[in-house]
Amino acid sequence: MGTLLRALNTTGIERFQGYLTDLRDGTPGDPPWELLEEMGCTAELPVDMMIEPPNFPNRLALGEYLCDVLAPLRPEETDRNTGLWAWLSLFLFDQVCPTGKHPIRRPGSDYRHIPDFGYRTRHRHLLYGPYQVYRRHGHSSILLLSGPVHSESRIYHDIAGRQDLIANRGVVEATAMLYLDRARGVPKQGAQAETASPGTIRRFVRVLQQLDVNYDIYGMSGKDIVTLLPSEFDAWRKQKRTRRASRS
Amino acid sequence: MIRRLNYTGRKKIPRSAITIRLLPTDDGGYAFAAEIDLSALGFPNDARVFIEAYNTASYMRFSFGTIATRRDPKDLRLVDITPRPLPKFRLKVVDQTTRHGLLLGVADKLVPLRPHEDIANKQSLLPVDFCDLGEQIWRLELSDWPLLELNNRIDAIGEAARSGDSFLALVYPEVLRRILNEIVVVLDEIDPEFDDSEWTSLWLRYVCSLPGVNEPPSGITEEAKARRSEWIDDAVQAFCRSRQARRRFETALSKDAG
Numbered sequence: 001m002g003t004l005l006r007a008l009n010t011t012g013i014e015r016f017q018g019y020l021t022d023l024r025d026g027t028p029g030d031p032p033w034e035l036l037e038e039m040g041c042t043a044e045l046p047v048d049m050m051i052e053p054p055n056f057p058n059r060l061a062l063g064e065y066l067c068d069v070l071a072p073l074r075p076e077e078t079d080r081n082t083g084l085w086a087w088l089s090l091f092l093f094d095q096v097c098p099t100g101k102h103p104i105r106r107p108g109s110d111y112r113h114i115p116d117f118g119y120r121t122r123h124r125h126l127l128y129g130p131y132q133v134y135r136r137h138g139h140s141s142i143l144l145l146s147g148p149v150h151s152e153s154r155i156y157h158d159i160a161g162r163q164d165l166i167a168n169r170g171v172v173e174a175t176a177m178l179y180l181d182r183a184r185g186v187p188k189q190g191a192q193a194e195t196a197s198p199g200t201i202r203r204f205v206r207v208l209q210q211l212d213v214n215y216d217i218y219g220m221s222g223k224d225i226v227t228l229l230p231s232e233f234d235a236w237r238k239q240k241r242t243r244r245a246s247r248s
Numbered sequence: 249m250i251r252r253l254n255y256t257g258r259k260k261i262p263r264s265a266i267t268i269r270l271l272p273t274d275d276g277g278y279a280f281a282a283e284i285d286l287s288a289l290g291f292p293n294d295a296r297v298f299i300e301a302y303n304t305a306s307y308m309r310f311s312f313g314t315i316a317t318r319r320d321p322k323d324l325r326l327v328d329i330t331p332r333p334l335p336k337f338r339l340k341v342v343d344q345t346t347r348h349g350l351l352l353g354v355a356d357k358l359v360p361l362r363p364h365e366d367i368a369n370k371q372s373l374l375p376v377d378f379c380d381l382g383e384q385i386w387r388l389e390l391s392d393w394p395l396l397e398l399n400n401r402i403d404a405i406g407e408a409a410r411s412g413d414s415f416l417a418l419v420y421p422e423v424l425r426r427i428l429n430e431i432v433v434v435l436d437e438i439d440p441e442f443d444d445s446e447w448t449s450l451w452l453r454y455v456c457s458l459p460g461v462n463e464p465p466s467g468i469t470e471e472a473k474a475r476r477s478e479w480i481d482d483a484v485q486a487f488c489r490s491r492q493a494r495r496r497f498e499t500a501l502s503k504d505a506g
Binding site: 010075163167168215220224 | 253254255276302304306309331347349350351383390
């Protein structure tokens with residue numbers, strides 16, 4: 001049967017925001033799920049849609065589900081609709097902010113649950129981000145959207161945070177060719193190092209930004225981009241899976 | 249800001265060489281029209297010409313033939329580009345005679361003219377777009393090039409933004425403050441001469457042309473950062489002074505009081 005998808009209105013968003021603030025202040029409490037159907041806190045969408053989401057094994061499955069379920073809406077009805085994404089976050093709060101080992105949920109910044117569509121934070125919303133990436137790249141975003149629903153990987157952060165890279169299909173393909181452990185569907189070990197050591201994702205981003213000055217990166221396939229990279233990426237080009245996995 | 253090296257001598261295509269105008273389509277989206285004149289720039293005849301449209305995470309690419317034989321695509325609808333935020337454009341001239349296409353020339357971050365916008369606005373420092381902002385009056389979009397979004401639910405908002413005293417006094421100083429903060433604090437860009445096609449340089453030049461405003465302080469220490477914040481305050485003050493913001497606001501108040 002499912003639940004009728006709605007959008008939080010200004011009042012609903014303020015109350016949800018208040019709950020997030022309480023959590024950060026250390027006040028435990030159940031999510032205000034009653035807001036989801038309260039007429040004074042929500043608004044109808046142009047199309048009636050029922051949703052009954054499963055537990056998502058990763059952000060890729062989440063992105064795919066959201067693209068399916070929101071397909072009846074036009075892009076302008078989803079893309080800057082703060083209330084819609086806030087409603088979805090509250091509805092899926094057990095997945096985007098699970099209790100895990102800690103009795104108190106740790107929501108992080110508001111923009112993870114209530115989108116801020118400024119260019120530095122729009123991709124940080126835990127539902128809108130995967131939705132937008134999957135909508136553009138489909139299953140090619142398998143690496144970027146690996147990992148659990150409630151956290152972003154460094155690879156996602158480094159690529160999705162840069163408009164020129166995330167819009168580029170070749171770059172997303174090349175990222176997967178270099179850093180995806182295809183057998184396990186996760187990043188190869190060491191790819192997401194914090195430092196910009198040779199061949200890591202952070203170096204990949206810097207090298208691409210330099211190559212973009214002189215090469216038509218947008219016109220290239222992932223394969224072309226990979227062949228253009230300097231030798232510091234040789235180890236990743238050759239490696240099909242993480243070193244540990246290949247030894248076993 | 250990390251400096252990038254142009255080691256193949258790629259040319260910068262002047263903005264004056266291209267004009268892009270958005271055209272409304274029947275389904276509520278946009279197509280575009282492009283006027284291009286690259287004849288004086290000395291590109292090889294067989295170099296390919298592309299125009300790319302993009303915003304946030306959406307992107308489309310259109311081939312316009314070669315330098316010698318221009319062929320406009322039949323379909324210039326921006327079907328994969330969301331209408332908001334306003335799309336921007338990039339013109340590329342590419343040498344495709346090798347496997348990896350070499351960029352010969354680029355004009356980047358081209359802000360299109362809206363359907364009925366005057367050509368005089370082509371190189372505006374602060375383009376304006378009208379869209380549904382719910383209960384918000386205005387919003388500043390800072391990705392790529394500053395864009396002032398105004399709520400199209402409000403009648404005469406365009407006129408208010410163009411010549412309204414209250415709008416000038418209350419909105420533009422804050423817009424300027426946010427733009428300068430983005431440039432000198434977030435992007436760490438302080439050189440007005442860095443690149444005359446970058447919005448950061450153009451805005452710094454504009455602000456430094458105001459009476460009493462010097463270039464932003466350099467340095468990477470905490471103290472230097474603090475001085476940049478003071479510089480922003482001074483620059484906003486100078487802007488208000490040059491536009492007589494207080495006097496105009498007082499006049500507007502007295503008109504309201506009747």
